[in-house]
Amino acid sequence: MTNTLHRQGISESLKNDYVIFAHTAKGITRDGSAPKLREFMRICLKYQPGNIGDGKQGNIHQDDIDIEKLIANQGDGAGAAAVFTDLDTLQKVVEELIRADLGISINISGLLDEVQACCRKAGIERHSAEHSLGFWGARDRLPEREILEFNTMCGHGMVSFNLIRKLIEHVKLRRLTPKKAAKIMAKCCECGVFNPIRAEMLLEKVKKGER
Amino acid sequence: MEIDKKKCVGCGNCHAVCTMGVIYVEEDGKSAVNQDECVECNTCYRVCRSEEYPPWFVRALRKVLSLFRLGYLAEVDVCPTGALTLPQLDWPRSVRAVFSDPTTVHPGTGVPGRGTDEIKTNDVTGRLREGDAGLVIEMGRPGTGAYFRDIEKVAMALARLKPHFERENPVTQLMVNPETGKIKDEVLNEKVLSAIIEIKTRLERIPEFLQALEGIQKEIDTLISVGVASRCLADGSLPHEAWVIKAGYKLSPNGKTNIGLGRPLFREG
Numbered sequence: 001m002t003n004t005l006h007r008q009g010i011s012e013s014l015k016n017d018y019v020i021f022a023h024t025a026k027g028i029t030r031d032g033s034a035p036k037l038r039e040f041m042r043i044c045l046k047y048q049p050g051n052i053g054d055g056k057q058g059n060i061h062q063d064d065i066d067i068e069k070l071i072a073n074q075g076d077g078a079g080a081a082a083v084f085t086d087l088d089t090l091q092k093v094v095e096e097l098i099r100a101d102l103g104i105s106i107n108i109s110g111l112l113d114e115v116q117a118c119c120r121k122a123g124i125e126r127h128s129a130e131h132s133l134g135f136w137g138a139r140d141r142l143p144e145r146e147i148l149e150f151n152t153m154c155g156h157g158m159v160s161f162n163l164i165r166k167l168i169e170h171v172k173l174r175r176l177t178p179k180k181a182a183k184i185m186a187k188c189c190e191c192g193v194f195n196p197i198r199a200e201m202l203l204e205k206v207k208k209g210e211r
Numbered sequence: 212m213e214i215d216k217k218k219c220v221g222c223g224n225c226h227a228v229c230t231m232g233v234i235y236v237e238e239d240g241k242s243a244v245n246q247d248e249c250v251e252c253n254t255c256y257r258v259c260r261s262e263e264y265p266p267w268f269v270r271a272l273r274k275v276l277s278l279f280r281l282g283y284l285a286e287v288d289v290c291p292t293g294a295l296t297l298p299q300l301d302w303p304r305s306v307r308a309v310f311s312d313p314t315t316v317h318p319g320t321g322v323p324g325r326g327t328d329e330i331k332t333n334d335v336t337g338r339l340r341e342g343d344a345g346l347v348i349e350m351g352r353p354g355t356g357a358y359f360r361d362i363e364k365v366a367m368a369l370a371r372l373k374p375h376f377e378r379e380n381p382v383t384q385l386m387v388n389p390e391t392g393k394i395k396d397e398v399l400n401e402k403v404l405s406a407i408i409e410i411k412t413r414l415e416r417i418p419e420f421l422q423a424l425e426g427i428q429k430e431i432d433t434l435i436s437v438g439v440a441s442r443c444l445a446d447g448s449l450p451h452e453a454w455v456i457k458a459g460y461k462l463s464p465n466g467k468t469n470i471g472l473g474r475p476l477f478r479e480g
Binding site: 014126139143165166 | 228232260314316329333353355421425433434436452460461466467468471
């Protein structure tokens with residue numbers, strides 16, 4: 001999930017895309033982090049995230065994943081993540097995390113101004129932040145903009161360009177519903193930072209020939 | 212990744228799932244992996260669940276269906292016969308999986324895959340302090356992958372500016388000498404899904420580093436995702452913004468925010 005900051009899309013679409021994640025620091029907050037990560041996940045789960053998981057165990061859109069077991073099996077580790085699609089819910093999650101005072105680092109990827117406003121509303125000032133400066137190098141190897149919008153929703157880039165193209169085609173031919181296609185994409189992203197609800201919205205447009 | 216030829220029925224499902232697009236059908240009608248280009252991310256293995264059908268059954272079914280001019284169409288995310296096989300990787304090929312498979316925790320950083328902490332734990336580590344800028348240069352992303360020989364070219368070009376290469380970073384840990392950016396010879400021909408060069412410098416040097424990157428990027432046949440970070444000032448503003456704009460670059464509207472809930476909070480000075 002290192003580079004959830006490179007998510008592509010117009011601001012209107014990015015308004016439905018917030019990733020909140022807990023991250024522990026080796027030698028500082030990692031040892032003994034298991035109960036804190038479990039609590040982080042429980043708080044997120046209460047607000048019905050679009051996705052939730054961690055890199056070690058996977059996410060709720062994968063086959064045979066039981067979220068309660070995933071939380072129970074959470075050990076001392078690097079972190080966990082959840083996805084929300086609106087600021088009001090994100091606000092509630094942040095406020096509850098402040099109250100819970102877990103002591104582990106919490107990060108949010110999304111529109112920076114909106115996240116800053118969310119922090120201020122909750123009575124805190126952001127600590128550090130990171131911008132994307134876009135794609136450099138062999139730009140002629142970039143895929144179509146639509147493909148990038150899906151691909152960059154996985155921080156590790158596990159949703160391949162070819163799979164996205166194939167799923168778009170299946171949706172257009174009505175072999176798959178946007179929901180099912182979005183779920184398959186989400187399955188590829190181990191950490192659970194892929195936003196299947198936003199993907200479904202984008203695929204609905206594809207289905208209607210709007211994109 | 213390897214494909215068991217005895218099991219493969221050439222359905223092609225794993226071809227699309229492959230993050231590098233390097234699985235193809237051979238003359239015998241069965242799939243194979245271009246081993247030079249495979250980054251061992253194991254996505255095909257994890258995503259294409261095995262239906263565990265006997266290969267003879269799928270082949271027979273296909274033959275029967277073809278008599279009626281019908282095709283066999285497996286679901287997108289299955290391998291009908293479980294032909295995908297995880298190989299035993301030895302050094303230096305094992306470096307591919309360490310960087311490309313997020314379920315693998317890097318032994319040096321304790322973070323899954325090629326990930327690094329960067330600002331994610333800055334509230335407790337003080338990795339970036341007042342006046343510091345962090346640059347994260349992710350090579351091979353989106354979707355192209357990167358060879359360490361290219362990663363080395365960029366690292367060496369930036370090393371001339373005497374940055375601080377972050378120690379708790381998987382690329383830095385492969386450097387023979389962080390002062391030169393030289394990477395171990397044995398891994399130079401290894402390809403990974405992506406790898407992050409992570410450096411710390413002073414805010415006022417951001418333009419200089421971006422200019423250096425501007426120059427070297429033309430020599431690299433892969434994509435690079437670039438990010439810039441800093442610790443916020445007391446009023447919540449970001450000091451790196453002015454330097455990036457001064458250098459002539461555009462900042463994204465979205466990004467990553469550490470909201471500062473880690474404890475004990477790192478105190479400067």
